[in-house]
Amino acid sequence: MKPKVQEQPVEKVTQEEYKYGFVTDFEADEAPPGLNEDIIRFISKKKKEPPFLLEWRLKCFRHWTKMVEPTWPNVHYPKINYQDIIYYSAPKQGPKSLNEVDPEILKMFDKLGVPLQEREVLAGVAVDAVVDSVSVGTTFKAKLGELGIIFCSFSEAVQEHPDLVEKYLGTVVPYNDNFFAALNSAVFTDGSFCYIPKGVRCPMELSTYFRINAAKTGQFERTLLIADAGSYVSYLEGCTAPMRDENQLHAAVVELIALDNAEIKYSTVQNWYPGDKDGKGGVYNFVTKRGACRGVNSKISWTQVETGSAITWKYPSCILQGDNSVGEFYSVAVANNMQQADTGTKMIHVGKNTKSTIISKGISAGKGQNTYRGMVRIQPAAENARNYTQCDSLLMGDKCGAHTIPYIEVKNNSSKVGHEASTSKIGEDQIYYCRQRGLSTEDAVSLIVNGFCKEVFRKLPMEFAVEAQKLLNVSLEGSVG
Amino acid sequence: MLVIKGLKAKVEDKVILNGVDLTINAGEVHAIMGPNGSGKSTLAHVLAGREGYEITGGEVLFEGKDLLALSPENRARAGIFLAFQYPVEIPGVNNTYFLKAALNSILKSRGQEELDAMDFLELVKAKLKPLKMDESMLQRAVNEGFSGGEKKKNEILQMAVLEPKLAILDETDSGLDIDALKVVADGVNLLRNKDRAFLLVTHYQRLLDYIVPDKVHVLAGGRIVKTGGKELALELEAKGYEWITGNQKKEAKV
Numbered sequence: 001m002k003p004k005v006q007e008q009p010v011e012k013v014t015q016e017e018y019k020y021g022f023v024t025d026f027e028a029d030e031a032p033p034g035l036n037e038d039i040i041r042f043i044s045k046k047k048k049e050p051p052f053l054l055e056w057r058l059k060c061f062r063h064w065t066k067m068v069e070p071t072w073p074n075v076h077y078p079k080i081n082y083q084d085i086i087y088y089s090a091p092k093q094g095p096k097s098l099n100e101v102d103p104e105i106l107k108m109f110d111k112l113g114v115p116l117q118e119r120e121v122l123a124g125v126a127v128d129a130v131v132d133s134v135s136v137g138t139t140f141k142a143k144l145g146e147l148g149i150i151f152c153s154f155s156e157a158v159q160e161h162p163d164l165v166e167k168y169l170g171t172v173v174p175y176n177d178n179f180f181a182a183l184n185s186a187v188f189t190d191g192s193f194c195y196i197p198k199g200v201r202c203p204m205e206l207s208t209y210f211r212i213n214a215a216k217t218g219q220f221e222r223t224l225l226i227a228d229a230g231s232y233v234s235y236l237e238g239c240t241a242p243m244r245d246e247n248q249l250h251a252a253v254v255e256l257i258a259l260d261n262a263e264i265k266y267s268t269v270q271n272w273y274p275g276d277k278d279g280k281g282g283v284y285n286f287v288t289k290r291g292a293c294r295g296v297n298s299k300i301s302w303t304q305v306e307t308g309s310a311i312t313w314k315y316p317s318c319i320l321q322g323d324n325s326v327g328e329f330y331s332v333a334v335a336n337n338m339q340q341a342d343t344g345t346k347m348i349h350v351g352k353n354t355k356s357t358i359i360s361k362g363i364s365a366g367k368g369q370n371t372y373r374g375m376v377r378i379q380p381a382a383e384n385a386r387n388y389t390q391c392d393s394l395l396m397g398d399k400c401g402a403h404t405i406p407y408i409e410v411k412n413n414s415s416k417v418g419h420e421a422s423t424s425k426i427g428e429d430q431i432y433y434c435r436q437r438g439l440s441t442e443d444a445v446s447l448i449v450n451g452f453c454k455e456v457f458r459k460l461p462m463e464f465a466v467e468a469q470k471l472l473n474v475s476l477e478g479s480v481g
Numbered sequence: 482m483l484v485i486k487g488l489k490a491k492v493e494d495k496v497i498l499n500g501v502d503l504t505i506n507a508g509e510v511h512a513i514m515g516p517n518g519s520g521k522s523t524l525a526h527v528l529a530g531r532e533g534y535e536i537t538g539g540e541v542l543f544e545g546k547d548l549l550a551l552s553p554e555n556r557a558r559a560g561i562f563l564a565f566q567y568p569v570e571i572p573g574v575n576n577t578y579f580l581k582a583a584l585n586s587i588l589k590s591r592g593q594e595e596l597d598a599m600d601f602l603e604l605v606k607a608k609l610k611p612l613k614m615d616e617s618m619l620q621r622a623v624n625e626g627f628s629g630g631e632k633k634k635n636e637i638l639q640m641a642v643l644e645p646k647l648a649i650l651d652e653t654d655s656g657l658d659i660d661a662l663k664v665v666a667d668g669v670n671l672l673r674n675k676d677r678a679f680l681l682v683t684h685y686q687r688l689l690d691y692i693v694p695d696k697v698h699v700l701a702g703g704r705i706v707k708t709g710g711k712e713l714a715l716e717l718e719a720k721g722y723e724w725i726t727g728n729q730k731k732e733a734k735v
């Protein structure tokens with residue numbers, strides 16, 4: 001059944017109204033393709049959202065319609081038809097606990113090496129598995145609950161903790177921030193929510209696995225993580241997607257908030273389908289990730305290993321508002337075959353004695369194009385701010401490209417900003433040396449590449465580091481020799 | 482063990498090896514000396530399988546098999562080790578990890594059991610001791626920031642761990658202080674046995690005081706132009722190469 005596309009008045013929209021303007025079948029597990037205010041109401045109603053959220057979504061949508069897709073990133077792709085995308089789809093059954101999870105889905109996780117139950121026991125990791133747009137399993141909630149930690153799907157947070165959601169949602173990435181963030185804000189269907197109360201040190205790594213499941217379904221995940229005063233949390237986000245032919249849009253938004261003396265470590269391993277050797281298929285990963293160090297002495301560290309996606313457009317950033325706050329960005333980005341990556345970070349120094357470190361390792365192979373784009377801005381009040389940036393690029397073969405675009409804006413004379421950059425080709429002599437010692441070319445390449453990425457890998461939690469190295473090897477297989 | 486017959490090699494149209502003949506038997510130590518640029522390192526790399534050389538003639542048999550047909554890693558697995566004149570740095574790669582990966586890939590290729598981290602550490606520490614090398618070297622990245630002498634000692638450590646059948650040492654003695662020179666010599670002498678052979682490329686007969694060779698060859702103009710015993714090295718030290726290469730040139734003119 002097709003929805004009737006209707007123009008909505010821009011005035012106040014209340015829950016009352018969507019009784020009328022809405023014609024889509026609410027029983028459907030899937031919205032029809034296309035985007036309009038009805039679809040947004042459909043999503044909001046499906047999710048039984050409070051009025052503030054629907055109003056916010058509509059505000060975002062209306063703003064989005066006036067925005068244009070950015071063209072400044074160094075990436076190229078066919079024009080996306082936003083009316084072709086299905087903005088809501090749910091798995092067939094709605095499981096309430098792990099036991100109810102579709103065995104097919106569990107099997108899929110197993111294949112990907114993510115045995116939920118095992119992880120529960122072995123690794124002590126709480127997993128909030130997101131298949132497609134609806135959360136299918138949340139573990140360890142009880143244990144975390146004892147400490148007052150809230151770790152749940154975003155939809156659940158909307159139901160259980162609407163005050164926290166309302167207080168923080170959109171405060172780090174405003175609805176009008178950029179085209180993809182605005183789109184996400186209008187149509188996000190689920191994601192993760194995490195709140196660490198005052199003084200609590202989260203005793204385990206929190207982890208979320210994202211999957212893209214149904215064909216033709218855009219993914220619009222929303223993550224909101226709040227570390228209250230004096231708390232600490234390490235959060236892992238990893239994902240992988242199966243082979244498919246059609247490009248898939250993924251536009252996630254992640255917002256982190258660190259209050260006084262709080263610390264957030266956010267680690268990502270991203271391995272979505274990059275498309276085939278000719279660039280056919282593959283995920284478009286247009287993500288907005290930003291953290292606000294709101295409190296004094298707060299700290300946010302982003303660590304990312306980006307091996308997947310056809311196109312990556314992503315700048316995990318830190319706004320260092322609190323005095324003495326610290327922002328870090330450690331990144332490995334791979335662009336192989338026809339992959340295009342335009343990634344980097346923004347460090348905005350607002351408070352006094354704020355410090356930021358940027359370590360970026362870009363690997364280009366095949367015809368891959370890898371761009372580091374970073375901004376360091378020192379605001380006038382940021383006395384004694386410090387930044388250190390290091391961008392290294394590794395080229396494999398001569399058809400790929402590496403580009404480094406650093407923007408530095410300094411408005412306070414007492415600050416110090418340091419930038420180092422290097423570009424090197426993977427050394428023939430290094431490979432030969434390894435082979436002379438008995439290693440195959442492939443092992444030699446993986447050894448050299450892993451060495452190149454060492455500074456970033458050692459920032460990852462142990463089991464994640466191992467996974468990341470494997471991923472890197474797989475994604476660079478056959479690039480040399 | 483190694484038979485080189487009439488080996489000719491070019492780099493970018495430049496003839497560098499022009500008919501090298503050399504036979505090394507198991508248990509022997511051979512030294513190769515010769516002027517700068519005469520092709521000693523080229524010979525070593527051609528034997529190890531480096532790309533970029535065009536073999537224009539001759540053959541090389543290692544234990545009766547065509548060596549030149551093998552990839553560098555398969556030569557290493559067959560038992561050929563080259564201590565580089567200029568060891569290569571591999572930033573970020575732990576020295577122990579590198580050596581373990583190398584040893585295990587060799588063991589695996591021979592159908593032998595690979596060593597786990599604990600066993601390997603034990604092995605490498607045992608090898609380190611007689612070489613009087615500092616354990617801290619194990620934790621550093623392969624050759625990264627190593628001094629010239631440390632790099633050479635690291636090559637000897639690798640040789641000691643990999644236990645090759647034929648070890649080629651390309652100027653491993655160059656740039657070493659007296660103590661380090663002894664370490665290198667000890668490394669070779671410890672491994673010396675009736676099944677193993679060595680080819681030492683050197684400019685200094687000093688090394689040969691510590692490692693007494695069975696034969697000394699002079700490589701000049703891309704060929705072995707003279708072969709003798711240890712006394713040849715002393716003679717070269719005293720007289721230089723002119724008297725041999727000079728002869729060569731005269732002969733060539735005839």
Ligand SMILES: Nc1ncnc2c1ncn2[C@@H]1O[C@H](COP(=O)(O)OP(=O)(O)OP(=O)(O)O)[C@@H](O)[C@H]1O
Nearest residue numbers: 492493495497515516517518519520521522523524
């Ligand atoms: N890749 C190359 N391209 C051009 N010329 C080369 C190349 N490799 C070696 N050569 C040349 O071949 C000749 C032999 O070099 P080689 O390194 O084998 O000499 P060597 O005997 O080891 O000298 P040394 O005693 O100085 O180490 C030199 O003239 C050198 O410049």
Ligand SMILES: [Mg+2]
Nearest residue numbers: 521522523566
């Ligand atoms: Mg040489």
